[in-house]
Amino acid sequence: MAGIKNPQWLAQLRQQATSLGTQHVRVGVTGLSRAGKTTFITGLINQLENHQRGLLARRRPFDRLEAVRWQRDGVEQPFAYIEALQALAGEPASWPASTRDLSRVVIDLRFRQTGLLKRLQQTRALRIEILDYPGEWLLDLPLLGLDYGHWCEQMRDWLDAEPRRSLAGALRDELAAIDPLAPQDVGQLQRLTGAWTEFLQRSRSEAGLSRNQPGRFLLPGSGIAADMLLFVPLLSANRHTRGEAGSWWSECEARFRYYRDYVVKGFYDEHFSRLDRQILLVDMLAPMDAGQAALTDLKAALESVLQSFRHGRNSLLSRFWQPRISRLAVCATKVDQVAPAQQRAVQQCLEDLLTDSLSEVRHGGVQVRGFPLAAVRATRQEGDALVAGLQGQSGWVRYQPGGIPEHLPLDLQVAGPELLDLRPPAGLHRNEPFPHYRMDELIGWMVEGHTL
Ligand SMILES: Nc1nc2c(ncn2[C@@H]2O[C@H](COP(=O)(O)OP(=O)(O)OP(=O)(O)O)[C@@H](O)[C@H]2O)c(=O)[nH]1
Ligand SMILES: [Mg+2]
Structure with missing residues (x-):
């Protein structure tokens, strides 16, 4: 039985x-x-x-x-x-x-x-x-649809308008004065990246703004070499700019591309798929x-x-x-x-x-x-x-x-x-x-x- x-x-x-x-x-x-x-x-x-x-x-x-x-x-x-x-x-x-x-x-x-x-x-x-x-x-996800030149244009538009214009102050002028085709200066890039990060912090804390890019400048998380987080928007560049190796453009563009294709895309696939x-x-x-x-x-x-x-x-x-x-x-x-x-x-x-x-x-x-x-x-x-x-x-x-x-x-x-x-x-x-x-x-x- x-x-x-x-x-x-x-x-x-x-x-x-x-x-x-x-x-x-x-x-x-x-x-x-x-x-x-x-x-x-x-x-x-x-x-x-x-x-x-x-x-x-x-x-x-x-x-x-x-x-x-x-x-x-x-x-x-x-x-x-x-x-x-x-x-x-x-x-x-x-x-x-x-x-x-x-x-x-x-x-x-x-x-x-x-x-x-x-x-x-x-x-x-x-x-x-x-x-x-x-x-x-999360605020980096829109970068998936942009290349570096577009991003520079977008940042120029954002920085033209208040309250970002005042929050950025002299940083805006300095970024606009850089010739994208000129040879890049590592020390200046490091300083500018630091200043951009501070600007993002102030945008968040003083003005309550949400769109603070690149988000990993504020919170890198694990697994990203600090060296890859060295780039800034060149405000006088646009989607048609092309620069030779060693120029401001080529250095910032390559890091932006890495950021977009590995860091942001990796997070996107993990979170949204x-x-x-x-x-x-x-x-x-x-x-x-x-x-x-x-x-x-x-x-x-x-x-x-x-x-x-x-x-x-x-x-x-x-x-x-x-x-x-x-x-x-x-x-x-x-x-x-x-x-x-x-x-x-x-x-x-x-x-x-x-x-x-x-x-x-x-x-x-x-x-x-x-x-x-x-x-x-x-x-x-x-x-x-x-x-x-x-x-x-x-x-x-x-x-x-x-x-x-x-x-x-x-x-x-x-x-x-x-x-x-x-x-x-x-x-x-x-x-x-x-x-x-x-x-x-x-x-x-x-x-x-x-x-x-
Ligand atoms: N009154 C109230 N406050 C809340 C509640 N949930 C969150 N808060 C407040 O909102 C703050 C942020 O909440 P978190 O849960 O840390 O938000 P988060 O989305 O995880 O933030 P990040 O980790 O910074 O991305 C908290 O420190 C609280 O001050 C809630 O249910 N009621
Ligand atoms: Mg949280």
């Missing part, structure tokens, strides 16, 4: 079904610097690890989720989950550190089977794979607070990131979005900084900012959904005010975040919200679900479409 109860063919079939039953979902978390990627990924692992107690428990198929394992062993450059938790759960609590290099997240989920399938296969598995990286690198789902995280509130120039730059930056899906060898639509990426989640992040009733308006402003790009993506057959998100909720509502703690201070403040327009005006002139430098809530622990806004909805969306 034992043979009938557990025949060999059934065992074999079970094994096959088990291996067939592991599905993979590669999630592209796309966001500029400080968009909230690392905090989001930390919150995602936390919500999954605590699925039995959080809002996820009430959501299908997570009501059948049996086990969750965040994988560290065997993962190359694993995501620093523990370090991020230590910061968030610390006394006093602080946010995870800004990301300096690429890291990988692998999370295995095991679901209980029900009904007829149960006899063949007791569980089904889903492996979620995500990359984390410094947001600065074989994605199933894409989550675009955008901090909309900080640029609304910083003003029109920051919003204009954010718009251009996000449009170029969405467009750079087209810069691969083949077109975006044939190579990446279809048939694999079938869904794009567009998320305004950190919306806990405003009142719950204002959160949809923040999301609406983001979607207004990206109207053209999003309609193009939708036109390509991709389902787009918006989620106003807070991975870690740092505020609580009391009456019509918010209560939160400030970084570097003890105690609590009560504040009203100011108005958010229902729609973003076309000229991008907004009287932005009042933003404070909030610290994470006290008492976070790895084994309790973090307070959040809509993480459960987003996680549900992420696994939807898989047979679990």
Whole structure:
């Protein structure tokens, strides 16, 4: 009878079904610097690890989720989950550190089977794979569609306009004065590269600008020889310039080409190829607070990131979005900084900012959904005010975040919200679900479409 109860063919079939039953979902978390990627990924692992107690428990198929394992062993450059938790759960609590290099997240989920399938296969598995990286690198993707002469022209245009013109100051004149065909001076190139890096830093910190290229000047990451990061835009060069070996042009052009074809392309292939789902995280509130120039730059930056899906060898639509990426989640992040009733308006402003790009993506057959998100909720509502703690201070403040327009005006002139430098809530622990806004909805969306 034992043979009938557990025949060999059934065992074999079970094994096959088990291996067939592991599905993979590669999630592209796309966001500029400080968009909230690392905090989001930390919150995602936390919500999954605590699925039995959080809002996820009430959501299908997570009501059948049996086990969750965040994988560290065997993962190359694993995501620093523990370090991020230590910061968030610390006394006093602080946010995870800004990301300096690429890291990988692998999370295995095991679901209980029900009904007829149960006899063949007791569980089904889903492996979620995500990359984390410094947001600065994303802004290099548009370089894939440019050659060095084009880039020089583009930088000249950008530096002609405020606020970059003032931020660059004398550096702009010096770069414009260089004859691209003259022999290159190594010492001057080193000094100029340093000055360009400082200019990018100031553009980011003083003016809240997003498009700071080359991104690796701000955060090189591992695996790039410093020598290859020595080039600057020659503002008097253009797409027709050609220089002899040893000239400013030929030295800068060769390094630019290496940067584009190995550094940027390598990251592009790793991040964007074989994605199933894409989550675009955008901090909309900080640029609304910083003003029109920051919003204009954010718009251009996000449009170029969405467009750079087209810069691969083949077109975006044939190579990446279809048939694999079938869904794009567009998320305004950190919306806990405003009142719950204002959160949809923040999301609406983001979607207004990206109207053209999003309609193009939708036109390509991709389902787009918006989620106003807070991975870690740092505020609580009391009456019509918010209560939160400030970084570097003890105690609590009560504040009203100011108005958010229902729609973003076309000229991008907004009287932005009042933003404070909030610290994470006290008492976070790895084994309790973090307070959040809509993480459960987003996680549900992420696994939807898989047979679990
Ligand atoms: N209130 C609130 N603030 C958040 C939240 N997520 C992130 N922040 C804030 O945004 C900052 C940046 O978040 P990160 O998660 O480091 O952003 P990132 O996209 O990983 O940034 P880079 O690593 O620099 O590219 C944090 O230091 C916090 O100040 C959130 O859910 N709520
Ligand atoms: Mg990060």
